[in-house]
Structures are given as structure tokens and as C-alpha cells.
Amino acid sequence: MNAFPQTQPLANVVQGIAPPHSVEAEQSVLGAVLLSDKPMYQYVVADNLRPEDFYLERHQHVFGAMLDLYRESEPIDVLTVTEHLRARGLLEAAGGQSEIDGLAASVPAVGNLRRYGQIVKEMSLLRRVLTATYEIQASVHNHDALPKEIVERAERTMLEVAHDDSTKDFRDVGAVLEAEIDVWQTLSTEGVQLTGTASGFNDLDEITGGFQPGNLVIVAARPSMGKSALVTNVAENVSLHPDRPRPVALFSLEMSESELAQRFIASNAGIKGDDLRKGRLRDERKWKRVLEAASRYSAAPLFIDDSSDISILEIRAKARRLHQQMLAEYGGLGLIIVDYLQLMRPDGRTDSRVEQVGQMSRGLKILARELEVPVIALSQLSRGVESRTDKRPLLSDLRESGQIEQDADLVVFIYRDEYYYPETTDKPGEAELIISKHRNGSLGDVPLVFQGEFPRFRGMSREQA
Structure with missing residues (x-):
């Protein structure tokens, strides 16, 4: 001893x-x-x-x-x-x-x-x-x-x-397995399909089992492909879940809280975003839908920080505080979203952009592990995608750092054929979520419907339409 x-x-x-x-x-x-x-x-x-x-x-x-x-x-x-x-x-x-x-x-x-x-x-x-x-x-x-x-x-x-967890030490693998076997047995007995936070898109959740606690999820696409629309839909689905709403922390470095509010209401009420922005709501039925959507959100555990100049240290500090506040009622945060990675302000003194982005990516992964909460970070793709015949993204297209790929537990690309071929596509309104990395599961493609006028994504199945 x-x-x-x-x-x-x-x-x-x-x-x-x-x-x-x-x-x-x-x-x-x-x-x-x-x-x-x-x-x-x-x-x-x-x-x-x-x-x-x-x-x-x-x-x-x-x-x-x-x-x-x-x-x-x-x-x-x-x-x-x-x-x-x-x-x-x-x-x-x-x-x-x-x-x-x-x-x-x-x-x-x-x-x-x-x-x-x-x-x-x-x-x-x-x-x-x-x-x-x-x-x-x-x-x-x-x-x-x-x-x-x-x-x-x-x-x-x-x-x-x-x-009281700073002295966390090695654990015997037998003890770890004993706890996991209990979890597996419960899942098997009760027929539980999801072990993480449900995205609200059934086909995606079928592959991932939900966004897992402690995981870093990278959602990447070219500009205007629908990254922000996708994660605002996920935030909506998680915080407004009819049976078990979970708190969501959304760090929006690109859009203001006003713009986000418009998106949330447009998506939830089924009102065109342009109608909201221009006040075209004289139709009584439209106005009623807006008020009903606003009422739903007023009780939702959805929290927005629209600081445009924020570092990974500040994000981690704010997320910790909110997580603490949510412990009593919800057991902590259910999801953290950062929109988007490359807009974060570097903390360190390094001049290398690759190192800066790597530092931010690593910081988000540490945050996910520390709070045992899934973190979704949006990321831009390099222009190399545009030069290929097949425009579907690859892991090598992740912009500015291979560290992003290394830190991520799940990498999801968004691809829409009509984005590149609006006049000739035979898939108008269709989108694909391409799961290109899944540390603990299978890969695959998830078909979705993209409704750009709101904007929002919907699942292909009838219950999600």
C-alpha cells in the first residue's frame, strides 16, 4: 500500500x-x-x-x-x-x-x-x-x-x-462489464431501441440508437445545404418531445436569436419563413398556428446563446453552468449544439489555423465527455467537393483539420442533389444524410425531405411527414 x-x-x-x-x-x-x-x-x-x-x-x-x-x-x-x-x-x-x-x-x-x-x-x-x-x-x-x-x-x-470526481482512477474491466451487462439485459428485456438522445428522425435514430452521451457529432456540408435547418429541427424534436423533453443548449455563432426564433416558429407552425419575416400573417389561421407554436416553445427547455465572438473555453463554462441548473429537474442537459465550429474564436496563441480548429474540436469532445452529454458541432467542407463529378462529401473534405475526423464519434454529411443540379435533378426536395464515420456502429444513408421555404427537414416515413 x-x-x-x-x-x-x-x-x-x-x-x-x-x-x-x-x-x-x-x-x-x-x-x-x-x-x-x-x-x-x-x-x-x-x-x-x-x-x-x-x-x-x-x-x-x-x-x-x-x-x-x-x-x-x-x-x-x-x-x-x-x-x-x-x-x-x-x-x-x-x-x-x-x-x-x-x-x-x-x-x-x-x-x-x-x-x-x-x-x-x-x-x-x-x-x-x-x-x-x-x-x-x-x-x-x-x-x-x-x-x-x-x-x-x-x-x-x-x-x-x-x-467529487477529480480523483477518478482505473476501473477493473470486470466491474465495467458487470454494469454494462445489466444495461444490455434491461434493453433486451424492455425492448428499448434508443440508448441516447433521439434526433426525431426515425431512420437516423435506427442507425445511431440516438446521439450517445459523451459523443461528439459532426454535421458537415457546403454552405446553404441545410446544416442549421437540420440542427434546429433536432433541437426542436429534443426539447419538445411529447413524452420526455430534454434541455438543449444551442450556441449560434452565425444567426441571431431573432433569426433562430423565426426558424423555430416557421418550422413548427408550418409557416413560410418569408411570410414571418415580412409580416404576412393576416390570415387568421396562420396567426393562430404562430401563436400555438410560440406557446409550445415558451415551455420548452431550449436555451440559445447567440454570441458571435465566443471561444471554446467560454462555451465549456456556459454549458457547465446550464448543465448544473438543469440537474434537479431534468438530470442535466440532453444535447449541446454549436453552429458552427469554424466560427469559434481561438483560445491559444498558435497562428496555425489547422491547430486552432483542432483545439476547438478537441475542446468540444472534452466537454461531451465531461458532462456525459452529446455535442453536435456543425462544420464547413472544403471547396474540393465542387471539383469532383460526384459531389457527395468524403471525410477528407472536412475543412481545415484532420483532428475533426479524429475527435468525432459520428460524422454526418448533408447532400442534396438539387443544390448542384436544380434544373435537371430527378430528386427535387430530397436530401441524404450520409453517415461516414460511426465509432461504435454501422454506416449508412438516411433519406429525408427538405422543405426549403420554412426551412426544415422531414423524414420519409408518413409519421414524420
Whole structure:
């Protein structure tokens, strides 16, 4: 067993005042386990106590020994803990035999044992806040990063403390598989087809199983092909789902919130976008449809940020805050959309556009993993598509960075034949979603109907028409 990090130097951080801790609560927890190993399950599994949660180093060693014995299904008492520490040369660091004996004699009322474990955890949390505060303060004084980077780092650190997940470590593959098998069994028994956030397009969801938590989805196409229309439709379908609406965060770097509002109402009400923009709503039936659509959206968990000059650090910070706000009612965000990738402002000092775009792409992937929420990012394609006879996009057409392809879990291209051949196409109003990369699934094409006057996409099946 390795020695655990010493926490006591923090005692001298603020004019000799010791950081938050409770020696009595720590002694009570350890003493209770020495007398009966039954509380160990509570402390390890429910309270998630770790050796580093104890303030005194000797208590860290004692609880570490208990944890080793617990994992090995060995009995935990004064004798076994003492011998375990002695065998690893840690008995003296743990205070010696007299310390172990003293812990067993210092147990208060048994009915309060759960509370003592909670106190130890709470004091540990406060010390981590204190440590994070001084690390942030040091960064500010040392000017070791850009101001916005320091702010983003501070926010991330505090969220890690709040979630208590910054010490995430290796997991045994057996434990991972055990949890996954339970999920698979539930899906099989209940006949569940979707494991992620449904796009609202049945044929697409059939291939993807929905947009998966932690995945980065790239939707790419040439300008005016319908990228923004597609993701606004997805945002509409997710946030207005009749049975289970999920919160959507939409970062629109290209369109204003007013333009987006027009698109949402036009699509949902079936009113031509041009009629909305020009106020051609004298028809009472049209006006009624507009008001009904507006009423539906007023209750939808759909949130728009139309900052046109925003960096990946700012997007991550804003998404984290909104995710926190949505936890109580919805369990967090259901989807994050960025429209679009190449318009984001670079954070770093690099002059290479390829490196800048790669940094943004990687940042969005990290955000998806961090919040366990699917992130859809729109991307432009290079002009190389135009020079080919077959205009259907390829992965090599992703503009400015191979890093986009590498980071993406799912790459979806939009192709419309009438975009290139408006006079001669035999597929007017038809569109294809081309799934060219799917890290954990199959590839394929999804036919859709494009209604440019709204603009919106619809599925080919009757229930989506």
C-alpha cells in the first residue's frame, strides 16, 4: 500500500489556522470499523470515503489498511489492521499499536456512525475547496496563463470538487462489464431501441440508437445545404418531445436569436419563413398556428446563446453552468449544439489555423465527455467537393483539420442533389444524410425531405411527414 498524500501542510496556509477537519469524527469512523466491519460497506460504497478524505496522515494509513482488507474480503479488527500495516512498514506512520488500540476504545454512540462518516467527507470537501482556491490565487499572481484560461480552470476545478470526481482512477474491466451487462439485459428485456438522445428522425435514430452521451457529432456540408435547418429541427424534436423533453443548449455563432426564433416558429407552425419575416400573417389561421407554436416553445427547455465572438473555453463554462441548473429537474442537459465550429474564436496563441480548429474540436469532445452529454458541432467542407463529378462529401473534405475526423464519434454529411443540379435533378426536395464515420456502429444513408421555404427537414416515413 502506497503512502497517501500529506494534507497537513495546508495548516499553515492562513496565519497558522488549520484547515477544516474533525479528529473526533475520523476517530469515530475508524473505531467503529475496528469493532465491526459492517459499517465499512456504508463508508466505502454509500459515502465513497477514501483514505485522502482523512485529515491526519496516521488516519489515512489506518483507513487505507481497512480498505485493502475490505477489498480482499478479509476480517477487519485491531489485530488484522495492525498486522496489515506492520507487513507494509506503515505501522509507525499510523501511530503504532497504541494508536490502533486507542481508536477501538473511542467509539461514541453507534446510532451516529453514519453522520460521522458524512462529517469526514464534508471536511475533506472543504479542504479541497481551500486547496483549489489557493491554486487559483497562485495562477493569478504568477500570470501563468491567459485570464480567460484561469477563469475556465477555476470554474472547472470547483465543479470537479462539487461532483467529487477529480480523483477518478482505473476501473477493473470486470466491474465495467458487470454494469454494462445489466444495461444490455434491461434493453433486451424492455425492448428499448434508443440508448441516447433521439434526433426525431426515425431512420437516423435506427442507425445511431440516438446521439450517445459523451459523443461528439459532426454535421458537415457546403454552405446553404441545410446544416442549421437540420440542427434546429433536432433541437426542436429534443426539447419538445411529447413524452420526455430534454434541455438543449444551442450556441449560434452565425444567426441571431431573432433569426433562430423565426426558424423555430416557421418550422413548427408550418409557416413560410418569408411570410414571418415580412409580416404576412393576416390570415387568421396562420396567426393562430404562430401563436400555438410560440406557446409550445415558451415551455420548452431550449436555451440559445447567440454570441458571435465566443471561444471554446467560454462555451465549456456556459454549458457547465446550464448543465448544473438543469440537474434537479431534468438530470442535466440532453444535447449541446454549436453552429458552427469554424466560427469559434481561438483560445491559444498558435497562428496555425489547422491547430486552432483542432483545439476547438478537441475542446468540444472534452466537454461531451465531461458532462456525459452529446455535442453536435456543425462544420464547413472544403471547396474540393465542387471539383469532383460526384459531389457527395468524403471525410477528407472536412475543412481545415484532420483532428475533426479524429475527435468525432459520428460524422454526418448533408447532400442534396438539387443544390448542384436544380434544373435537371430527378430528386427535387430530397436530401441524404450520409453517415461516414460511426465509432461504435454501422454506416449508412438516411433519406429525408427538405422543405426549403420554412426551412426544415422531414423524414420519409408518413409519421414524420
